[in-house]
Amino acid sequence: MSVIDVPVVLATHNAHKVDELRRILGPHLDGLELRAYDGPEPIEDGDTFAANALIKARAAAAHTGLASIADDSGISVEALDGAPGIFSARYAGTRDSADNVALVLEKLSGIPEGQRAAEFTCAAAAVLPDGREHVVTAVWPGSVLEAPTGGGGFGYDPIFRPEGLDVSAAQLTAVEKDAISHRTQAFTALIPWLRATLLQD
Template identity: 70%
Template sequence: MQPRRIVLATHNAHKVEELTRILGPALDGLELVAYDGPEPVEDGATFQENALIKARAAAAHTGLPALADDSGICVDALDGAPGIHSARYAGTRVDADNVAHLLEQLGDASDRSAQFACAAAFVDGDDELVELALWPGTVLSEPVGGGGFGYDPIFKPEGLSVSAAELRPDEKNAISHRALAFGVLMPQVRERLVTS
């Protein structure tokens, strides 16, 4: 039997790679295909709204069921910023610029608690699902580690003594916000696309 095709609504190569590894066995019977359509305007007020905007656009453009996620870092001392603006926080979409800007904004604040948030969405016609997960931790005073991407070098997950950028991909993919959100979403997706 041919695997059921499902489009991943992102142009971010890091995210495609990471999600393919995260989803692993959950993709059994499904074929993840890249999205080559236009990027929608992400004008939602929450991670959930933006994830659904992306999934709806990819589903409409391709005619396939679509997966999308919207994620970012929320820093308590910055009232939850950068939040949904994480990817463009410094105005450049360059990871190193965003990290530097966040550290500058945070300064020497004593409260460095933060969490990565991820909303994972699925859209297939009128059928829509979205799940939100949080990965708590703290913001380090400077970048550490060469792995991961985005804010990983300055994020120390709760209960660990290393930054997210020091984790091996398989370690990060077992516990990250993205893994948590898709871990809840994918059984529901499989129920609709594989076992129905």
């Protein structure tokens, strides 16, 4: 293992996501130094979560010359034919989480509890300056509540009830959420590849 930690850029300007990923990845980063990204944001015009994650990671790697990681994530609702999906962050056209949540609830108005299945998806991508790439996709199943509940989390967390639980994701503590979330699953599966690839040199 290198005496000096190998820098890895986290390709996001989302402060909530930065905080969450630092919590999630902290125990797994031995030998790596996670750095914030302040470069330009690329156009996310991919048609899958994995494609958009790679677009962001490639842009950060190209801008910094360093290994970069990124993710693309969102919620897909069965009764809405998989929407918002990759458009989760801008579903209502405002990039405001409250507006996005309100629109999902409006579209699900009248849909009974048993037909409100949904899942969070996270695609985590790593891109190295030499062109090597790796992507891991994870899913967190659950359902959509009829109204926002809880003050924690962010995004769609207040209306997402994880499978097997009777509370929303926004009612979980950070530790509880980090133990089971889609983002945790994806990044904890990605980091071993990144560490093995970067630290073998």
